[in-house]
Amino acid sequence: xxxxxTGFTLVELMVAMVLGLLVLGGALTVFLANQTTGRAxxxxxxxxxxxxxxxxxxxxxxxxxxxxxxxxxPRVANVVAVAGANPIWANWRDGQGIRGLPAPVGxxxxxxxxxxxxxxxxxxxxxxxNTIRLYDGQTLTLNTPSVVGAGELAIACDENLASIFQVSQxxxxxxxxxxxxxxxxxxxxxxxxxxPEDWACGVHPARNFNNGAMLMRLESVAWFVAPSxxxxxxxxxxxxxxxxxxxxxxxxxxxxxxxxxxxxxxDTMAFQTAAAVTAANAWxxxxxxxxxxxxxxxxxxxxxxxANARTxxxxxxxxxxxx
Numbered sequence: 001x002x003x004x005x006t007g008f009t010l011v012e013l014m015v016a017m018v019l020g021l022l023v024l025g026g027a028l029t030v031f032l033a034n035q036t037t038g039r040a041x042x043x044x045x046x047x048x049x050x051x052x053x054x055x056x057x058x059x060x061x062x063x064x065x066x067x068x069x070x071x072x073x074p075r076v077a078n079v080v081a082v083a084g085a086n087p088i089w090a091n092w093r094d095g096q097g098i099r100g101l102p103a104p105v106g107x108x109x110x111x112x113x114x115x116x117x118x119x120x121x122x123x124x125x126x127x128x129x130n131t132i133r134l135y136d137g138q139t140l141t142l143n144t145p146s147v148v149g150a151g152e153l154a155i156a157c158d159e160n161l162a163s164i165f166q167v168s169q170x171x172x173x174x175x176x177x178x179x180x181x182x183x184x185x186x187x188x189x190x191x192x193x194x195x196p197e198d199w200a201c202g203v204h205p206a207r208n209f210n211n212g213a214m215l216m217r218l219e220s221v222a223w224f225v226a227p228s229x230x231x232x233x234x235x236x237x238x239x240x241x242x243x244x245x246x247x248x249x250x251x252x253x254x255x256x257x258x259x260x261x262x263x264x265x266x267d268t269m270a271f272q273t274a275a276a277v278t279a280a281n282a283w284x285x286x287x288x289x290x291x292x293x294x295x296x297x298x299x300x301x302x303x304x305x306x307a308n309a310r311t312x313x314x315x316x317x318x319x320x321x322x323x
Contacts (some may be wrong), residue, residue: 013082043206054237054253054293057312061221062204062289062316065122066097068155069129069214072120072320074284077194078164079180080153081201083186089121089151089220089240089247090185092164093196096284097123098318100274109240109247111226117258120222120289125155125162125216126275130176132156132213137178137188137206139214146177151244153218156191157221158210163191166220166245178215185245225259234298253282255299264288266321288317 037065068076079192080090089109091099099121113119125148134141140156148154150170154162170175182189192205220242221280228236228251240247262271266287277283293312 003127009247010044013256021290041175041189054256054291054312057239057252057315058291059314061121061122061124061219061223062098063319064124064126064219064220064317067124067283067320068097068127068157068236069125069216070157070162070212071159073157073162074159075160075193075203076162076164079188079189079201079204080164080166080185082185084187089222089242090123090164090218091134092123095121095123096281096282097189098262098283098286098289100277100290101222102273102281105224108222108224108226108238109249109285111224111249113224113226114235114257117225118260120259121220121222123218123220125157126219127217128217129214132209132215132316133211138181139155140178140180141172142151142215143179145171146178146215148178149244151221153185153245154178154215155218156209156213156215158180158213161193161207161270162272163193163207165191177310220246220247224320225256225257228254230254235296237293255296256293257296257298258292258294260292260294262290262292264290286318287321288315290315 026145033068074075074096076092077085078092079091080086086093100122101119102117103116105117105119120246130142130144130147132140133143145169148167150167152168153164155167166181167178168181168183169179170184171179179207180186180191187201189225190204190206192207193206222240224238225235234255236251237253237256237259238303239250239252261288262273263277265272265282266285291314295310
């Protein structure tokens, strides 16, 4: 008997197609969900890298703020002046090495900071150091070749006092003689201490340095947020650093549109805003800084990044003021 061969009926084909579409739709839904999750994870990873970079760079500067070496005496003399006054990037006496700038910050080294964003300026002795063997009132003779070059700002210190000045010349057979004169940014021939309220050019007394004295480079850094150099519609985190007697703006992190700080007072153990730190010598009592960075929405478009991941926070202690 011959068997009759039959195919699928139309109904069976339609049922099979519906089932296939359901399976395909489910697979496509899973694929799209995984793709969205992957994009979010990638965005979060980039944010974490941004947070890590911001933390490492800013923490290094904040941690060293106010450090002068040689037992870190709070007494600091400064003969660096422009138009008869310490320029803001070399003004140690007003903030004792750290100073918060509340909004509106205005311009830092010619670049206007974002409205509503704060800034921070720190000064410290950094990098390698030399020990001072002799000092004749103008020339520091060192035990090793100078780590500070001509034109750079330096700190010379002993257990009683630190002195800030601009190096006029580096000489000697071994490049171990550092001179300072009344030229360039130096407005006084002497490096002795003057009380902040009595500061003026030409009134510093003479001083000596003993065999335990040190010489190191003065670091002056300002952190602020401003429109990016590459795209004015997106903001970036900037670092203004001291290079040979002047500031240089460096664009550190693209995509940061706001910067806020809170300062921990070591006496009251309470955090304050920069605007609230008004008491005399209050900046000298700051022992830690809480930093808040907000990412620019322009770099987050099209990504599903949680709202709490768009803000980066970290706390940094000033190492020379603890204990």
